[in-house]
Amino acid sequence: MATLRDIKRRIKAVNNTRQITKAMKMVAAAKLRKSQGRMLEMRPYAEKMSAVLANLARGAESALHPLLAFRPRKTIEVVILTSDRGLCGAFNSNILKAAQKFIGGLRKDGFDVAITTVGKKSSDYVRRRNIPTRRTWSGLSGRVTYAHAQEIANDIIESYISEAMDEVVLIYNEFKSVIAQQVVVARLLPLVPVGTEGDTEPALDFIYEPSQEEIFNVLLPKNVEIQIYRALLESQASEEAARMTAMENATKNANEMIDRLTLQYNKARQAAITKELMDIVGGVEALK
Numbered sequence: 001m002a003t004l005r006d007i008k009r010r011i012k013a014v015n016n017t018r019q020i021t022k023a024m025k026m027v028a029a030a031k032l033r034k035s036q037g038r039m040l041e042m043r044p045y046a047e048k049m050s051a052v053l054a055n056l057a058r059g060a061e062s063a064l065h066p067l068l069a070f071r072p073r074k075t076i077e078v079v080i081l082t083s084d085r086g087l088c089g090a091f092n093s094n095i096l097k098a099a100q101k102f103i104g105g106l107r108k109d110g111f112d113v114a115i116t117t118v119g120k121k122s123s124d125y126v127r128r129r130n131i132p133t134r135r136t137w138s139g140l141s142g143r144v145t146y147a148h149a150q151e152i153a154n155d156i157i158e159s160y161i162s163e164a165m166d167e168v169v170l171i172y173n174e175f176k177s178v179i180a181q182q183v184v185v186a187r188l189l190p191l192v193p194v195g196t197e198g199d200t201e202p203a204l205d206f207i208y209e210p211s212q213e214e215i216f217n218v219l220l221p222k223n224v225e226i227q228i229y230r231a232l233l234e235s236q237a238s239e240e241a242a243r244m245t246a247m248e249n250a251t252k253n254a255n256e257m258i259d260r261l262t263l264q265y266n267k268a269r270q271a272a273i274t275k276e277l278m279d280i281v282g283g284v285e286a287l288k
Contacts, residue, residue, distance in 0.1 A: 004272065007265040011258055018254035024087070025247035031142065032178070032240035039175055039233040046230035053223050056216070057191050065216040066161040067224070070190050075112040077134070077156065077165040078103055079188070081172035081231055082119035083239045084141035089249075091173060091181065091242035092121040098183040099171045114165055118152065118232070134159075144236050149229035156228075157221055160189050172231045173238035179245055181238040188227055191220070 057068060080099045082092045099122075106113050115131060117123045120138045127133075135155055140148050159165050168189040173181040208215055 004265065004268055007261055007268060011261045011265065014254050014257050014261065018251055018258070021247045021250040021254060025244050025251060028240050028244035028247060032237065032244055035233065035237040035240050036175065039230075039237040042226075042230050042233050046226050049219075049223055049226055053191060053219060056212075056219075065213070065220050067157065067189060067220040068191060068216070071163065071166045073111060073166050075114060075165045075167075076106055077114045077116060077159065077168045078106075079116045079118065079152075079156070079168065079170050080122040081170065081235045082117070082122040082125075083235070084120040084138055086121065087246060088239055088243040089246035091239055092119075094181075094183050095171060095173055096122065096125050098185065102169070102171065102185055116152075116156075119235075140232065141236065141239065144229075144232045146225070146229055149225050149232055153221065153225040153228050156189070157224055170228070170231050172235045173242075174234045175237040175241065178241045181242060184231075184234075186227075186231075188224065191223070 078099065080095065082095050086092070103113050103115070114134045115126060116135045116137075117126060117133055118137045118140065120141075123133070123136045123138055137148070137152060156168055160168060167187065170184070170186045170188050172184055172186075174184045176182050
């Protein structure tokens with residue numbers, strides 16, 4: 001049976017842990033406010049840009065730009081976005097499970113799969129399973145910039161234009177609320193024109209100035225950068241939200257554990273006092 005000293009030591013250890021998780025929750029909440037603001041500002045711009053380019057691509061010929069080219073699907077690039085650090089609940093495991101299922105389905109259908117990881121957790125996951133990766137990025141958690149999105153986008157664009165891959169898919173966590181994040185599997189390349197694959201959005205007519213070709217030369221690579229940047233911001237906001245929720249739950253669990261240990265301590269102390277009183281009473285009775 002645990003002694004009073006052992007129980008008191010455990011209460012102190014759990015209390016120290018509670019202070020750490022409480023502080024981590026406050027830090028995550030502060031980071032979430034900043035990340036959420038950046039993400040909410042970027043989301044409508046990215047969605048509108050994707051919609052406009054989908055309309056533009058409907059009446060364009062694939063020869064206008066290599067990023068408009070549709071090729072038979074042979075090699076598919078899967079870009080997995082996770083965090084660099086843990087202590088964020090099921091944030092990373094949900095992405096990795098979805099990625100494993102998606103990649104398994106592609107390979108079952110006979111496609112070649114190339115994997116790019118963004119985040120240390122996804123990199124460690126594929127390395128432990130001896131899964132080859134084409135590119136790996138890490139160290140972006142908490143400090144995502146547009147330059148990072150440009151670097152990733154340039155690598156993907158170069159590989160797509162060189163026909164090293166025929167399709168690019170992003171897998172990341174989309175921010176829904178502080179307590180809810182949704183894993184998204186979104187096709188980045190090739191661009192899906194309006195009116196294809198069941199898209200019911202009406203096509204719009206555009207006047208091109210200076211020319212259709214020059215507009216695509218500028219906007220198509222920019223759109224890849226914007227969509228990747230948006231995914232990075234969504235992932236960052238989701239990570240901080242998941243970490244804040246996880247630390248809040250950990251703090252609650254620590255409070256419950258302290259309450260149980262305190263009750264156990266009081267019972268043990270009461271039992272010890274009762275035993276000492278019984279010994280005293282027994283000694284007095286023996287002296288009579």
